[in-house]
Amino acid sequence: MRIQTEEWRRFIPGVRMYKGKKTLFYNGETLYDEVTGEYFIYSEEEQELWKVIIILPGVEVIPQSTFNSGNLEAVIMSDTVKRIEESAFVYCKSLEFVKLSRNLECIGENAFCACFSLLSIFIPPSCREIGDVAFAACHKLINFNVPQHTRLGEHVIGNTALIRGSTFELNQYGEYDASINTNINNWIKNINGNDAEFALHRACSSYYPMTQIIYEIVKRQGLMSFKKKNQIGITPLEYLEANPFAEDIDQNTIMKRYVLEMMGEAV
Template sequence: MRVQTEEWRRFVPGVRMYKGKKTFFYNGELIWDVDTIEDLIYDYDERQTWQVIMILPGVKVIPQHAFYECGNVKTVIMADTVERVEMEAFYLCENLVNIKLSTRLEYIGERAFSFCWSLTSIFIPQSCREICNGAFHSCKKLIILIMPQNIQIGQDVISKTKLSQVCPFIDPLGKGISEEIHEWIKNINADEIFKLHRICSSCHPSEHDIFSIVEQKRSLLSLRQPNSIGITPLEYLCANPFADIDQSKLVSRFVLKMMGETV
C-alpha cells in the first residue's frame, strides 16, 4: 500500500475503511494504559480488527506497547515525522508483513517488533542511530534486514530469525559474539559484486543506477543473482517500501536497448 505525499493531508485520526482495508489512522494518543491495562480509546477486540496502521504526520514517538498484540495488522506505514519507536510498540503483531518506517527514524526500542512472526523484511533508514535489545527477536521469517553502517545495535536483535539461521557467527544453540554478528549484517552486500543489491535495497533506489548496471552486465539475469544469504536484487526491490520503480518498464527499457532502439 503506497501513500502519496498529498494523500497524507487528507487523513484525520480514527478507524475507517481505506483502500478496502480496516485502517487505524493514529495521531499519537494513548490507546490503552500500560500500568492498569485499561482501554482508553479502543478495546482489545476492536484492535484485533485493524488490518493497517497509518502513523499520521506530526507524530514523533510511538509509545511503549502502543500496538502490542494487534494480531491482524498486516501493514504499518509511518509518516516521516516519527523519530522513535518505543519498547514493545509492535510486540506480537503476528501477521505484520509490511512496514514502511519514517525516513527520520532515530531509535527502535527493546523488543519493538519481537514475535512479528510473519515479517520477512525491514529496511531501516540512514537516520536511525540505535536498535535496542531483541528488537526483532523471534521474527522467525525475517531474512532481509537493511541498516546503516554507523548504527548502534543491542543484544539478540536477530535471535530466532531466519537471518540468524544463515549467520556464520551464530552457533546451533543461538549463541554468538554480537560485534561479529552486527558487522556481518551490515556488510552482507559490501562486496563490489553486490553493488546492484545495495542499490535495490537502499532508501532511495535509482532506476537510472539499476539500469546502468544491468546494461553493463548485458543481462537481466543480474537482477536474479543471489548474494550469500540467497537474496537477489529483484527480491530486495520488491520488498523495499521506499522503492517506486516500475519493474516492467525497466525490463522493457532494457530489451529495447539491446535491440538498438532509442530509450
Template sequence: MRVQTEEWQRFIPGVRMYKGKKTLFYNGEALFDENIGQYLIYDRKERETWEVIIVLPGVEVIPFHNFEWCSSLNRVIMADSVRILGNRCFQGCSRLVFVKLSRNLECIVDGAFYNCALTSIFIPPTCHAVGPQAFQGCYKLIILSVPQHTRLGVNVITRTKLLEASPFETLYSEHYPYLRQEADQWIKNINGRDEEEYALHRACLFFTPLEDTIHAIVKRQGLNSFDKPNSIGITPSQYLKENPNTEIKEQKIINQYILDMMGEIVF
C-alpha cells in the same frame, strides 16, 4: 470529487474502513497506560480487528506497548514525522508482514517488532540505533537493510530466517558480546562493501534505491544480474520487490536495457 474526499479523510484520526480494510488513522495519542497496565480508548477486542495502521503526519513518537497484540494487523504505514518507535510498540502483532518506516526515523527501541511476521524491513539512514530484540521472533524475516552507522542491540535477529541463514548458530545475549562486531558487520555487509559481484544487490537493498544507479549496474552486468542469489539466497529482484520506499519497476529497467542495446547495435 470522491477521490478528493478520500484523501482528505486520511488526515482525520479514528477507526474506519479504508480501501476495504479496517484502518486506524493514528494521531499520536497514548493507547496504553504503562503505570496501570491497561489499554486506553480502544479495548483489546477492538484492537484485534484492525488490519491497517496509518500514522498521520505530525506524530513523532509511537509510545510504549501502543499497538501490541493487534492480532489482525498486517500493514503499517508511517508518516515521515515519526522519529522514535517505543519499547515493544508492535510486539506480538503476529500477522504484521508489511511496515513502511518513516524516512526520518532516529531510533527503534527494544522489542519494537518482537514476534511479528515481517519478511523484510528497510531502516533509513537517519536511524542511529536499533534496540535489543527489535526483530526477535520475526521468524520469516530474511531481508534486513541496515545503514553502516546504525548501532544494533543484542538479539536483534534471534529466531529469524536471517539468523538461520547466517554463519552463527546463536546470537543469544550471553554469546553476543563476543560476536557483536563480527555479527553486526555480517548483517550490514551481506552483499559486501565494494565488490562488483554484488553491486546490484547493494543498490536494490538501499533504503531509497536510485534508478540511474541500478540501470548503470545492469548495463555492466547484464539482465541475468537481477536473478543472481547472494550468500543467503536473495536476488536483487527480491530486494527491489520488497522495498516499500521505491516505485522502481524491474521491467522498466529491462526495457531500457534492451533499448540501449538496440541503439548500440544500430549505431
C-alpha cells in the same frame, strides 16, 4: 499497501475502512497502559479488528507498548516519526509490511519482537540506534537492511530466518551467544559487501534507490544480474519488490529499456 503522504492529509484520526481494510489513522494517542493493563479509547477487541495502521503527519513518537494486535498486517509511517519506543509493536503476529519514517532516529528494545510474519525491514540512514531484541523472534525475517553507522543492540535478530541462514553457531532456539554479538552485527551490515559483484543488490536495497543507477548496473552486468543470489539467497529483484522506498522504481521498465538498447533501438 502503497499510500502517498499527500493522501493522508485528507484523513482525521480514527478508525475507518480504507482500501477495503479496517484502518487506524493514528495521531499519537496513548492507547494502552502496560502497568495496569488498561486500554484507552479502543478496546482490545476493537484493536484486534485493525488490519492497517497509518501513522499521521505530526506524530514524532510511537509510545511504549502501543500496539499488539495479532491481526495487524501493515504499518505505514509518516516522515515526522523520530522514535519508536520499547515494545511498540511487540507480538503483532500477522504484521508483514512496515514502511518506516525517513526521519526515524531510534527503535527501542523489543519494538517489533515476535512479529512472526514480518519478512523485510529497511532502516533509513537517519536511524542512529536499534535496541536489544528489537526484531528477535521475527521468524520469517530474512531481509534486514541497516546503515553502517546505526548502532545495533544485543540479539537484534535472534531467532529469525536471517540468522538461521548464517554460518554462526546457534542454539536450538535460533539464539546466539552474547560474545559474538558484535561479529553478527557487523555481518548484518555487510551482507552485500562492497564488491562490484553485488552492486545491484546494494542499489536495489538502498534507502533511496534510483532508476538510472540501477539501469547502469544492469547494463554492465546483464539482465540475469537481477536474479543473482547473495549469501543469504536474496536477489536484487527481491530487494526491489520488498523495498518500501522503491515505490517509483519499475523493474519491467528497466528491463524493456535494456532490451531495446541492446537491439539498437531508441529508448
